[in-house]
Amino acid sequence: MKVFKFGGASVKDADAVRNVVSIINNFSERKQVMVVVSAMGKTTNKLEDILSSFLKDEDFVSLIEDLKAFHFDIITKLFQEDPKNDIFKQVDNLFFLLEKKLEKSDDVSENELYDQIICFGELISTHIIAAYLNHANIPTQWIDARHYILASEDWKEGIINWDWTEQTIRTELPNMLENQVLVTQGFIGGSMSSNKTVTLGREGSDFSAAIFGACLDADHVTIWKDVPGILNADPRRIRNTILFNELSYKYAAELTYYGASVIHPKTIRPLAIKNIPLLVKSFIKPEQQGTRIGNFPTEEDVTSIIFKSKQSLITFEEKDFLNVNRANIAIIFKELARYHIEVNLTKNSAHKLTICTNTNKSKFRKLVQLFDKHFHIESIDNLELVTIKNPFHDVLTAYDINLDKGVLLEQKTDTTYQLVRRV
Ligand SMILES: Nc1ncnc2c1ncn2[C@@H]1O[C@H](COP(=O)(O)OP(=O)(O)O)[C@@H](O)[C@H]1O
Numbered sequence: 480m481k482v483f484k485f486g487g488a489s490v491k492d493a494d495a496v497r498n499v500v501s502i503i504n505n506f507s508e509r510k511q512v513m514v515v516v517s518a519m520g521k522t523t524n525k526l527e528d529i530l531s532s533f534l535k536d537e538d539f540v541s542l543i544e545d546l547k548a549f550h551f552d553i554i555t556k557l558f559q560e561d562p563k564n565d566i567f568k569q570v571d572n573l574f575f576l577l578e579k580k581l582e583k584s585d586d587v588s589e590n591e592l593y594d595q596i597i598c599f600g601e602l603i604s605t606h607i608i609a610a611y612l613n614h615a616n617i618p619t620q621w622i623d624a625r626h627y628i629l630a631s632e633d634w635k636e637g638i639i640n641w642d643w644t645e646q647t648i649r650t651e652l653p654n655m656l657e658n659q660v661l662v663t664q665g666f667i668g669g670s671m672s673s674n675k676t677v678t679l680g681r682e683g684s685d686f687s688a689a690i691f692g693a694c695l696d697a698d699h700v701t702i703w704k705d706v707p708g709i710l711n712a713d714p715r716r717i718r719n720t721i722l723f724n725e726l727s728y729k730y731a732a733e734l735t736y737y738g739a740s741v742i743h744p745k746t747i748r749p750l751a752i753k754n755i756p757l758l759v760k761s762f763i764k765p766e767q768q769g770t771r772i773g774n775f776p777t778e779e780d781v782t783s784i785i786f787k788s789k790q791s792l793i794t795f796e797e798k799d800f801l802n803v804n805r806a807n808i809a810i811i812f813k814e815l816a817r818y819h820i821e822v823n824l825t826k827n828s829a830h831k832l833t834i835c836t837n838t839n840k841s842k843f844r845k846l847v848q849l850f851d852k853h854f855h856i857e858s859i860d861n862l863e864l865v866t867i868k869n870p871f872h873d874v875l876t877a878y879d880i881n882l883d884k885g886v887l888l889e890q891k892t893d894t895t896y897q898l899v900r901r902v
C-alpha cells in the first residue's frame with residue numbers, strides 16, 4: 480500500500496482539487512492508497528485569525544462567513560452538475576459546529592480551544608476531497624484520523640501514543656484499503672483521555688502521513704508539493720537551486736531540523752526506522768521523479784542553505800557574579816524541555832547562556848517568571864537563523880546572503896556554518 484499526502488497549496492482552489500483527483504487516479508490503483516490531506520490554502524491561518532478575534536471580543540463572525548464563502552465557492556465549482564450533492568449540507572454543518580465551539584467558557588484553556596477550532600480546516604477539506612473522488616467514480620471512504628492517531632493532551636503539540644496508534648491502524652485499516660481509497664486528515668489526532676481533538680504542531684500533516692505509512696508498513700509515502708522535490712535551498716530565497724534526486728534519511732532530517740520548511744521535522748524518523756522510502760514530488764509535474772529519501776549514502780559535499788525565520792536570541796545572565804555552570808545550565812535546559820522550547824543554537828560564556836529559539840512571547844514570559852530570581856533574561860526578536868551545510872569560501876557572496884543589518888551570533892564547524900542575523 481502507499482500513502483499520499485497533499486498540503487494546503489495542492490488543494491487551494493477547485494482546479495487544484497481536480498488536479499489532486501487526477502493524480503490519485505493516475506498514480507494509484509484506486510485502492511491500497513491512503514490519502515492524507517491538509518486544510519485548503521491558507522485556511523489554518525484564517526482559523527487562527529477567527530480564534531484570536533473571538534478571544535479579543537472582536538467580530539469573528541464575519542471572518543467565519545468569509546471562510547465559508549471560500550469553501551462554498553470551491554464546492555460550487557466542483558459540483559456544478561450535481562448541485563444537490565450531500566457535500567453542501569456537510570460543509571454547512573461543519574461551519575455550524577465550528578460556530579458552536581466558539582462559546583466563552585472558563586473551563587477551557589486557550590490552547591485547548593485552539594485545537595478544537597483549528598481542526599476544522601482539515602475536517603472540511605477531507606470531506607470535500609472524499610466527496611469529489613466519489614463524484615469522479617473513484618470509490619472512496621472518508622475516515623476520521625482522530626479515531627486512529629491518539630495523542631497526549633499537550634494541546635497544539637500532542638505527543639503520539641505509538642502503541643495504541645499502531646495497533647489500531649494495523650487492526651482496522653488494511654481491510655478497508657482492499658478496494659477503495661481512504662481519505663483522512665493530516666495534523667490532527669484524538670486525545671488519549673477525552674474525545675477531544677489534539678493537533679500535532681503547525682504544518683504537521685507530513686508527520687501524519689509518516690505515522691500512517693509507518694504503521695501500515697507502506698511501500699512508500701509520497702508528499703506532493705509545489706516544488707520539483709527537495710532542493711538545496713528554498714527556491715523562493717535562492718536562485719539556481721539544485722534538486723536532490725536521492726537523499727539520505729540523515730541529511731533530510733538535518734535539513735528539516737535546521738528549518739527547511741519543505742517537510743515537517745518529525746516526518747523522517749518513523750519512516751527511517753522502518754526503511755520506508757519517502758518521495759517528495761511535484762503536484763504540478765507529477766510524472767517527474769522528484770526526490771527519493773531513503774538509506775542512501777550521505778551527501779558529503781553538497782552545499783545547502785536553510786533559512787529559519789521568526790527567531791529570537793534569549794540570554795540568561797547570572798545576577799550574582801557567579802559563572803554559568805553545569806548545574807544551572809542543566810536546570811535551564813530541563814525547563815526548556817518541559818515547555819517544549821526548541822533550542823536551535825546555543826552559546827555560553829562565563830556569565831551568560833544564549834539560546835536561539837523560535838519566537839514565542841508567552842513561552843518567553845514563562846522563562847522570565849521561572850528564572851527572574853537568579854538571571855537577567857533578555858530576548859532579541861526579529862531574527863533569522865541561516866544554516867549553510869558544507870560551506871565553501873565566499874559562500875555568502877555566491878548566494879547573495881546579505882549581512883548589512885547585523886549578525887548577532889556566528890558559529891562554524893568543519894561541515895556547518897550558522898549565523899543569526901537581523902532582518
Ligand atoms: N529545501 C527546500 N526544497 C524545496 N522547497 C523548499 C525548501 N525549503 C523551503 N521550501 C519551500 O517549501 C514550500 C513547500 O512547503 P509548504 O508550502 O509547506 O507546502 P504544503 O503546505 O503544500 O505542504 C516550497 O514552495 C518551497 O518554497
Ligand SMILES: N[C@@H](CC(=O)OP(=O)(O)O)C(=O)O
Nearest residue numbers: 486487517523681682683684
Ligand atoms: N493545515 C496545517 C497542517 C499542515 O501540515 O498544513 P500544510 O501541509 O499545508 O503545510 C497547517 O497549516 O499548519
